[in-house]
Amino acid sequence: MRIGEAAAAAGMTAKTLRFYEDSGLLPEANRSSNGYRHYNHESVTRLEFIRRGRAAGLTLAQIREILALRDAGEAPCTHVQELLEVQLAALDQQIAELTALRSSVAALRATATAQPPASCDPARICSYL
Amino acid sequence: MRIGEAAAAAGMTAKTLRFYEDSGLLPEANRSSNGYRHYNHESVTRLEFIRRGRAAGLTLAQIREILALRDAGEAPCTHVQELLEVQLAALDQQIAELTALRSSVAALRATATAQPPASCDPARICSYL
DNA sequence: CTCGACCTTCCCCTATACTGGAAGGTCAAG
DNA sequence: CTTGACCTTCCAGTATAGGGGAAGGTCGAG
Structure with missing residues (x-):
């Protein structure tokens, strides 16, 4: 799915997804041949994780730390x-x-x-x- | 007392006091002939009030509103x-x-x-x- | 073939609450 | 008389969490 759809699925805006990618909360998105980012269900799961963390009062830095640990396989x-x-x-x-x-x-x-x-x-x- | 002393008494920096004055949380300070701001015990009480409000998670805008009530002469x-x-x-x-x-x-x-x-x-x- | 809805990057802007530093004035001590 | 610790104003930057909008590319529908 494209960025707008993924963003809507996670209750965010496309702008926020690009911001999260720039901020290191999301890996660099895969691109279609036309340069559009595309996302899958796992991406949305990750976004929902971020959203729940924010709702729980965690900062993006804290969430990034957790995600980094996970991405390191720990x-x-x-x-x-x-x-x-x-x-x-x-x-x-x-x-x-x-x-x-x-x-x-x-x-x-x-x-x-x-x-x-x-x-x-x-x-x-x-x-x- | 001068700004540094008042700031120290309230657990802040002189910079913060000037910022609070600019932001309308403190009235314009009285100045000595040399242009130095000076403060009294009441000023420190006000600063401590601000500090407590900040510690409680109030924004400066909220604190300013409460202080405006204290100052509401008219x-x-x-x-x-x-x-x-x-x-x-x-x-x-x-x-x-x-x-x-x-x-x-x-x-x-x-x-x-x-x-x-x-x-x-x-x-x-x-x-x- | 055009239109509108998408998407891209880019840069700047918002608000909050300060903090840093430059350039210069003031003052008491040695 | 100089040194150092204060003080002054002003300009600029920091961190957080995005938002606004320009300029341009892409794509399906009519």
Whole structure:
């Protein structure tokens, strides 16, 4: 299949496929005599792998690393597990920080709501914020 | 205090402070007669707020919006309160999305961990990801 | 034979959040 | 008086993940 079809099958654009090829996530595509890239089912599987990795929050660099291991004939499973552990820890950290920030903003709102309307003088900086 | 000292106090670089000023996250700094910016404790508090927001995954645009509420001298307080509500909702949304992503990654890890090593066939893309 | 939908390469642009470095001014210490 | 550590502005580059659009080649349908 040609690039547009493969891209659609993987839920991406042709532009993205060329970008992935340039970025080393895809091998250089086979070309027909007219120079068109063509892809097979395996290519689409690889693209879906990339898409799922992105959806899981992996960077293209991380995905490239996994694919490189696979292409070298080495089972990436241990490496994938390590990457997932790292990703989980990062997410936990991020969620904790965001939750703390939410508390801060909620406190601001609580203070703002508790202010008597009379203190809301447009000429003043709303100091409770 | 001068820019380097304020930056160090907030765990940033002087470059970043100038960038934040240009980006509208900091008001134009007061200058000494020699043109040096100078800052006070309040400035550092603001910088720390920004840093916490960044650590929590907020964009500078989001932080700028929250800070604009702090600075909203002319805004009617009801409007300020509305904006705080919007910010809170945005934070809740962001926390929900991160939490969903975390579940997704945790599920991937669980599947990966449960895979018998024998199924990690180099000829296959790790199908559990 | 032309039309439209594809495809190609090429280069530049987007947004985010800085970072580096050049060229020059300021200031306290030795 | 010079040195070095600051500070100033301005211009340019980095990394990420693509997107826009030009200029041109290819192909099946009408």
